[in-house]
Amino acid sequence: MACAQVPLDEQQVTERCSLGKERTLSALHPERKEERIFMPYKPPPEECTPAEVEEFLEHARFITDDLEWLLGLPHDKFWCQVVFDESLQRCLDSYLQHAPRGLDLTALPSSPAVADMQRSVHRLVFLAFLRMATHKESKENFITPAVFGEIIYNNFLFDIPKILDLCVLFGKGNSQLLHKMIALCKFCTNVLLENIFTQQPSYYNDLDETVPTVLQVFDTVLEKCGLRCEGATAMQPMKLNGHKQPTAMTMNQQDLVDIILYLCDSTTTIHAFLDIFPAACSSFHSHSFISRLTSFYETAVPDLELSVRKRNFDDKSLQEDLWQRLSHSCRKMVETVHLLLHHTCLQPILEGSENMQTFADELLQHFTYFLPEKRPASFSDETRTSYLLQGVESAWDSVGRRKPQSQLQPN
């Protein structure tokens, strides 16, 4: 057992090795890891035949047994396992990658046993990540914050794709419920993220590196729909006799389904992340995310909308589903712009920040940009508009009050 009141990263432990000799090791040492073999996660079967159900249950039971074992380990043993057991890291990452989202096309498992097991895995994976994001479990069990930051970053326990997955998988329920509990309890998704980002600022750099790839995803959608994006036009001259790109109307149906699913997932994930962790808004903002998203909306949505409406679908329920997903994606894009405007322009104005004039100018600049874009002009519904106007008025009032004061004070 490790000593109390000393951070785990500074502790030494004396253990008896297999030959019976005593040896002293640092508490965080690869040799203290248990050989366990965590199985990678496989999602529930689509068909739910008895054999598939049995296979899923058996596989998932290994995962739940192992995660319960992991969560029951003392603090020092838990961290040895987390840092040095590759199979554990693969197991958790495979869950984030393959776990069904509420938005996926496949319905919930028809077998109650599968659904129950999936819920158990879901909860245990969240708890494992929560424990990994907690540098201080109790007075006795803690890690030096700076070392904790290095551990989670250098060992890829958390990275930007994982963080986004965590938000979209767990953020909805736990964010809402735990926002209310924040004063009493620090266990919630946004605090989880705050812990991670606060203890390791390198995640902000990674986020900054990731935003261009996120933008590239939107460009890819445009390209797949045969719509040239601004960046692509600038980089590549268009061939005069080049092959005609398929459009949303002419591409095969599966490609259209994939594009709408991709858009639906991307917009939901980005929105979930920014909603739970507004501090990330500035990284997105610095890459002109608002104008890029607005432009994407104006360019891609009409074509996608038309193709879902006009194409001949054998399966009408699929057509309806795609329409709802497209509609959902539009909502998420609008809400993302709201979030970005709110946290990067409006909030500083309402808080009376020093550069209020700059923020007000920027807000107006965004609105000016929205005006010629027919569809995103409706990014501000009536309630939002009055809210935004209120903010701008309050900013002007505030500036108006200051002007005479500044005139009274000569340099």
Added chain:
Amino acid sequence: MSPPRLTGALRSFSNVSKKEDVTEQLYDLKTKRLKRQELFAREGLTWQKIVHFCTEHQGKAKHQAVSQELKSLLLAAKQIVGSEHGQEIIESAAVFLFETFHNKDHVGTEETRAIKQMFGPFPSSAAEASCACVARILAPLEDSRVEDFIQNQSSRHNPQRGSMFGRNIAFSYESYTIDPLEDLPWSGIQEGNTSLDF
């Protein structure tokens, strides 16, 4: 196969996550079961302790009968793990069966599941036989004495671990679902004039 996802693209095209090592060993259920058996064998209760417990608490006259039942239990264990395994693995499997059936009078769903989880597919007759053997071995002994023995010896029933992290956390299973625009009924799209503007 998972549908196309933003985070999949980020994993593939950005440099902020660990690149998967394709040469890394991927474990299958067989390897996992073997590891599990190995871990179980290291836990507190051993075959020798069971033999000692079962014989010391019964009169000498019954020793031979008990020994015969213990042999039968080993045989059933051998049928479950497969005859290619050595004595050590077979004894460990017999310990597992003894623990599983010590307070059971038949092979129920839970027991079947536990055995399959540990050893993979097995002949049901071997499970029936081991359940009956354990019942006959323990019949003359007091239930409380057997229970004490199992509790004291087995780390499976007496884990020397702290309580599980997060057991008191109110976890929500709610997830994001499709949230289309409310004023846009599906029937509207057939008319040709509807758009997603709002």
